[in-house]
Amino acid sequence: MARLDVSIVKRLPGFTLDARWEARENVVALFAPSGAGKTLTLQCLAGLLRPDDGRIVVDDRVFFDARAGVDLSSQSRRIGYVFQGYALFPHLTVADNVGFGLRNRSRAERHARTGAIIARLGLSGLEGRYPRELSGGQRQRVALGRALAIDPALLLLDEPLSALDLPTRVTLRDELRSTLLQCGVPAVLVTHDFAEAYRLGDRIVVYEAGRVIQSAPRSELLWQPASEAVARIMGIRNILHGTVIKASPDRIQLRWRGLTMEAVNSPTQAYLPSSEAPIAFFIRPEYVRLIRKDRGAPDPGHHMNLMSGRVVAEADFGTTVALMIRLDEPGEPAQGEYDLEVEVPRLVYEILEIDRDRHWQLSIHRGSIQVLPA
Amino acid sequence: MTPEATSALALSLRVACLATLLNAVLGIPLAYVLARRRFRGQTLVDLFVTLPLVLPPTVTGYYLIVLLGRRGWLGSPLYAATGWTVAFTWYAAVIAATVMALPLLVRTARAAIESVDRDLERAAYTLGRPEWRTALEVTLPLARNGILAGLVLAFARALGEFGATLMLAGNIPGKTATVPLAIYSAVQTGETGDALLLVGLLTALSCVVLVVAGRLGARAA
Numbered sequence: 354m355a356r357l358d359v360s361i362v363k364r365l366p367g368f369t370l371d372a373r374w375e376a377r378e379n380v381v382a383l384f385a386p387s388g389a390g391k392t393l394t395l396q397c398l399a400g401l402l403r404p405d406d407g408r409i410v411v412d413d414r415v416f417f418d419a420r421a422g423v424d425l426s427s428q429s430r431r432i433g434y435v436f437q438g439y440a441l442f443p444h445l446t447v448a449d450n451v452g453f454g455l456r457n458r459s460r461a462e463r464h465a466r467t468g469a470i471i472a473r474l475g476l477s478g479l480e481g482r483y484p485r486e487l488s489g490g491q492r493q494r495v496a497l498g499r500a501l502a503i504d505p506a507l508l509l510l511d512e513p514l515s516a517l518d519l520p521t522r523v524t525l526r527d528e529l530r531s532t533l534l535q536c537g538v539p540a541v542l543v544t545h546d547f548a549e550a551y552r553l554g555d556r557i558v559v560y561e562a563g564r565v566i567q568s569a570p571r572s573e574l575l576w577q578p579a580s581e582a583v584a585r586i587m588g589i590r591n592i593l594h595g596t597v598i599k600a601s602p603d604r605i606q607l608r609w610r611g612l613t614m615e616a617v618n619s620p621t622q623a624y625l626p627s628s629e630a631p632i633a634f635f636i637r638p639e640y641v642r643l644i645r646k647d648r649g650a651p652d653p654g655h656h657m658n659l660m661s662g663r664v665v666a667e668a669d670f671g672t673t674v675a676l677m678i679r680l681d682e683p684g685e686p687a688q689g690e691y692d693l694e695v696e697v698p699r700l701v702y703e704i705l706e707i708d709r710d711r712h713w714q715l716s717i718h719r720g721s722i723q724v725l726p727a
Numbered sequence: 728m729t730p731e732a733t734s735a736l737a738l739s740l741r742v743a744c745l746a747t748l749l750n751a752v753l754g755i756p757l758a759y760v761l762a763r764r765r766f767r768g769q770t771l772v773d774l775f776v777t778l779p780l781v782l783p784p785t786v787t788g789y790y791l792i793v794l795l796g797r798r799g800w801l802g803s804p805l806y807a808a809t810g811w812t813v814a815f816t817w818y819a820a821v822i823a824a825t826v827m828a829l830p831l832l833v834r835t836a837r838a839a840i841e842s843v844d845r846d847l848e849r850a851a852y853t854l855g856r857p858e859w860r861t862a863l864e865v866t867l868p869l870a871r872n873g874i875l876a877g878l879v880l881a882f883a884r885a886l887g888e889f890g891a892t893l894m895l896a897g898n899i900p901g902k903t904a905t906v907p908l909a910i911y912s913a914v915q916t917g918e919t920g921d922a923l924l925l926v927g928l929l930t931a932l933s934c935v936v937l938v939v940a941g942r943l944g945a946r947a948a
Contacts, residue, residue, distance in 0.1 A: 401849050427852040434853045440846035444868050454854030503854060 355379050355412060355539030357507075361397045362406040370394065373407075374558045374568040380533050382554025382571075383543045385586060389560040391543040392437070395509045398541065399434050400427035411507050411539070430507075433500030433538070437511040439492050441484040447471070447495050448480040454503035470498045474532075490521045497529070501536060508533075510542035514549060526552055547587050551575065559583050577619050581633045581725045590694050591636040592725070593687055597626045605724055607632055610692060611682045614658045616722035624726045633725040638675060638696035640721035643705060644714040656716035664711040665691050674702045678715070732921045734901050735909035736928070738817060739886055742905055746824035746885035747878055750832045753825075754881070755874060758836035759862055763848075779891075780830040788894025791823060795895065819896035820903050824885035831884050832877040835944075839873020840866060876943035883936040887929060 356377060363370040370390040374381075383391040396402040398409060400416065403424060409417040416425050441450050452467040471477055474494040484492060493513060500508060513529060514522045530553055533540050544550050550557050551571050558568040566586075567579040578584040584592050595609035602625070605616045616634060618624060626632055644651050644659075651659060662680040677691035686692045695715065697707070707713075728736075760766075761773060779787045795802045797812040806812050813819050843866050851861040867874065889907040896903040898912060906925050913922035 396849075399849070399853050401852065427849075428855050428857060430853070432853045434850060436846045436850060438844075438846065440844060440850045442847060442850075442865060453851070456855065499850075499854070 356410070357381065357539060357541070358408065358410040359394070359398070360407040361394060361404045361409070363393060363397060363402065363404045365393075368563060370397075370404075370563045372560065372563070372565050374565050376556045376558075376568075378555035378570070379537065379539050380554050381539075381541045381556045381558060382550035383541065383558050383560060384545070384547060384550040384554075385560035386545055390563040391560055392511055394560075395434070395511055395541065395543060398507065399432045399509055400425060400430050414506065431503060431505050433503060433505030433508040435493075435496045435500050435508070435510040435513050437513075437543075438516055439484075439496035441492060441495055441499070443484050445483075446480065447476060447482050447484075447487070450484070450495055451476075451498045451502050453499060466502060470502050474498045488521075489517045490525055493517065493525055497532065501538070505538055508536075508538045508540040510540060512543055512545070514544075515546075529553065559586060561586060576723065578635075578723070578725060580727070584633075584635055584725055589635050590638050591688075592633060593635065594631060594633050597628055597630045597632050599628060600625050604719070605632070607634070607724075609634075610680055610684065610687060612658075612660055612680075614717075614722065615719045616724055617720050619724060619726070624724060626727070631727075633727065635723050635725065636693065636717055636721060637723075638694045639673075640717065641693060641695040642716045642718075643695070643697065643701075643707075644716060645705070646710075651714060651716065657719050658717040658722070659714065660716075661712070661714045662692065664707065664713070667707075671699070673698055674707070676707065678713070728924060729918070729921055731900055731904070731909060732913075732925055735904050735906050735925065738820070738901075738904070739906040742817065742820045742824050743882055743885040745821045746828055747882045749821070749825045750828050750881045750885075751878060754829055754832040754877070755836055755867070757829075758833045758874075758877075759840055759866070761833065762837045762840040763862075763866075776833050777830045779827050780834075784827060784888070784890025785894055787826060788823060788891035791819075791826065791891060791895045795819070795822065814895060815897045815899065815903060817896065817903055820888075820892050820905055823891040823895045824888045827888045827891050828881035828884040832874075832881040835877030835880060836870065836874045839870035839877070842873070843869045872943045876940045879936055879940045879943065883933055883940075886932065 358375050360373045361370060368390070370393050372390060372394055383394060385391055393402065397404050398416070404417060404419065406419045407417065408419065415423050416430055417423060442453065445453070448467055448471065451470050452463050455463040455466055458466065471480060474497060476491065476494055476498065479487065479491065484495065487495065514526055517525060526549060533553070542553055554571055556568065557571050557574045559566050559574070561582055567574060567583045578587060578589065581592060593609060595607040595614070598606040598608055598613065600618065603618050605618050607614050607616065644656065660680055662678040664676045665679045666677040668675040673696050676695045676697065678693045678695055679686050679690065680692045757776065761769065792799060792814065794800055796814050797803065797806050802812055802814065813822065847865050847869070848861050851865050856864065887907055892905060893908060898904050898908045900912070904912065906929060910922050910925045913925070
């Protein structure tokens with residue numbers, strides 16, 4: 354298992370990176386919108402940029418330690434770096450690109466290693482091509498092969514899929530996942546796409562404006578964003594604000610839009626806000642249930658957090674349809690024109706004839722209301 | 728062609744070739760350092776290299792005399808030690824041409840080096856290459872066309888240099904009289920045939936140079 358301890362302070366004109374995180378997982382995804390300091394972090398890890406302060410430890414090797422005066426050069430860190438846009442040497446062939454880092458090996462050894470990498474990444478037959486003669490997906494594989502050829506202590510990937518068109522991106526994402534699993538090299542990858550971070554990363558580190566706002570195993574992050582800021586960066590919808598009625602270690606009762614709702618408290622964070630405190634929470638659109646009208650009255654033991662409202666707008670995403678629902682409660686809707694976004698599969702939309710029938714009763718299981726600690 | 732014209736042509740070619748060689752040796756590393764390093768006094772170095780481009784050539788020539796003349800800062804210790812001075816020799820013509828051509832090469836090569844994607848160099852560093860090897864294996868090969876275009880321009884400038892050469896090397900027929908100086912002498916003494924021939928040759932050569940540099944520049948872009 355890998356061990357990564359990262360603590361970096363780097364002051365630049367108009368921007369300060371102050372990031373600290375640790376990981377014991379093999380693949381770490383740094384996730385944030387652009388300009389949050391993710392690429393700077395990679396450059397510091399690779400020794401291309403010298404932090405003003407901090408400490409970088411990979412497994413048992415200290416790459417950088419400001420206090421002890423340790424700063425290994427890029428050349429001696431043995432880092433496999435897959436650059437955004439790949440940075441393949443345009444004047445060298447695929448084979449020479451892949452073998453570029455093997456200069457110190459014997460010719461025979463270099464040849465064997467290059468051949469093995471090329472075969473493993475499915476690039477056989479392209480050895481003599483130049484980067485400009487390759488497709489986007491092939492370039493990504495050459496960049497990955499060049500980085501893996503040196504048997505790196507750490508693999509860094511900067512937006513490894515962003516240069517690709519959508520179908521290739523999805524294929525290569527899965528391919529990259531299995532390559533990362535196979536080679537077993539600890540990897541840090543940077544992405545601004547949450548699906549990519551979730552699919553590839555065992556741990557996700559969320560950056561905002563040069564700081565780490567959450568670092569967690571991926572499933573924990575998905576269900577327990579540490580704050581409203583994290584939830585917003587993740588692109589979570591239906592982030593709402595209510596008032597606490599009563600909080601216990603396992604339940605939180607809250608008031609929202611005149612309704613009394615019950616949510617499960619976050620089991621790891623044991624968040625205990627006082628009564629009448631404001632509270633942020635979110636409801637995933639795909640976890641809101643529409644109650645069928647042909648099955649009799651809703652059962653309070655089965656249906657929780659009952660409410661009713663009218664579809665005021667909808668957005669068709671092909672396989673799913675998003676319904677914007679305005680509750681029957683009086684007062685201003687929570688999100689402009691509507692209170693809740695509800696996502697239903699197209700089949701459900703058709704069976705329930707939602708295009709014709711616009712007024713619905715809804716229920717939300719308390720486990721599907723996630724509170725966001727302030 | 729008169730013997731004067733022939734010797735002027737031979738001298739000019741020799742001077743221009745040597746000056747271009749010196750430009751390559753001095754100018755390419757200088758262009759790399761200016762493009763890729765940040766150091767104290769960088770603006771000053773840049774200014775000194777570029778100055779001959781805008782100064783009147785006679786002024787540049789004057790500074791060269793102050794530096795290298797028999798009583799110059801470097802010239803006088805040299806004279807005291809060896810009894811030899813560079814002024815009024817054909818070496819002086821080479822030095823004058825080198826200094827005058829250097830800004831053309833450095834500016835063109837620097838722009839070409841700056842246009843090389845820095846991630847390519849970073850990639851080479853992480854793959855174990857020290858900076859100087861990266862420069863030789865990645866940066867300079869990729870900036871090649873721009874550098875060649877700069878060398879071609881430098882060669883043309885060296886071939887046509889007049890003012891600074893006149894100041895430092897004089898206009899001694901058969902010794903320091905390069906083609907531009909020979910043209911000037913020929914016009915002064917009314918030998919229009921020689922003047923016309925040399926003018927035509929220089930014009931034709933300059934056209935070739937411009938076309939070649941243009942092609943290289945286009946391929947570099």
